Amino acid sequence: LISENFPDSSVRRLSAYLRQLELLSAAGVTRVSSRQLAERMKVGGAQVRRDLALFGQFGMRGVGYGVEEMIANLRDILGTERRWKTAVVGAGPLGLALLRYGDFPQRGFELVAAFDVDPAKIGMNVGTVEVFPMQRLEEVIARKEVKLAILAVPAAVAQQTADRLVAGGIEGIMNFATTALQAPANVHVSQVDITAQLEQLTFQISHDRDDRAETTS
């Protein structure tokens, strides 16, 4: 059932449910209703029930969902009940910021290596993570059994670096370079486009203004 194709938007919301449930758990809450979850997520209660039913989660009317049980199930579904060895490739300003991003370890992503071409950075430790020379990419990836790569290299070298990650046995690439990557079907690529997210905002702002202009004219 779970291995069918789900809409990306539902999978994205699962991460958001998990986040809210982790906050509830940290606050000592043990049960939650779909309505409470919906309020925290700013979506409708029916949407919450639909999303969770899609992934085999069923709350009971008047009793709701068990917070710890649901956290375990969502982690199982998202694949983060196990730890993922992750590398940051490219230790420029963005790569360094991601290496220092405190949220990764607590959410199942263990940073085990970084890579850069700059001799001044090689051998450096960022937190507990060593920066290796880019020439050793395949070797270190294979030896440390890294399965995820966060790609933060210049766009001009993104594809060739991705090819080497694939050769090294990487299963998933989160790509911050502003270029679309080609990868074999068994390697998953997630494209991060920060500017596109700003465009979502300007789209909403612009169309709000249009609406107000129409209302007042």
Add this chain to the structure above:
Amino acid sequence: LISENFPDSSVRRLSAYLRQLELLSAAGVTRVSSRQLAERMKVGGAQVRRDLALFGQFGMRGVGYGVEEMIANLRDILGTERRWKTAVVGAGPLGLALLRYGDFPQRGFELVAAFDVDPAKIGMNVGTVEVFPMQRLEEVIARKEVKLAILAVPAAVAQQTADRLVAGGIEGIMNFATTALQAPANVHVSQVDITAQLEQLTFQISHDRDDRAETTS
């Protein structure tokens, strides 16, 4: 028409179409078919035609879409035909990386100010952008007519900082802090969750493995 509610996923794809069209334009291409666009985007041709028709773009069979015209129209729809004065709030590692992110200016986002509480950073210039003390947030935002804020402060102070941005006249906030923000209805908030994007990848990888296990058993 355009001011109706569109699915977020369609708006996200508009940004991606714009990206591809800009690349085609830079390569000297003047016309493109929905099929060519679909191949570059790795979606179906019918999806492309549906998305673009939703926003009033109609290609002609056998002639396709005019690249420059479509770029102008997409920018108009996304609101980026005009420049947006943007501030980065929080000049930690992530804020500094975003200040150096070369993609913003060419896509309509003009960084005009940064803010931090660290006296060592105040007065510093990152590229052409000055770091102001956080106490001057409302004043500088108002004086420079900043409309967008990129929030890269610790989660513990994200809400209070967002409240001050709203007071200063900000219309949109892209929030990198891992906390949900409350904002009035006329201020748009876009939540960036980098770890959730990694979870999308682990979801796909895990379910691929399940599929393979099922096939071979």
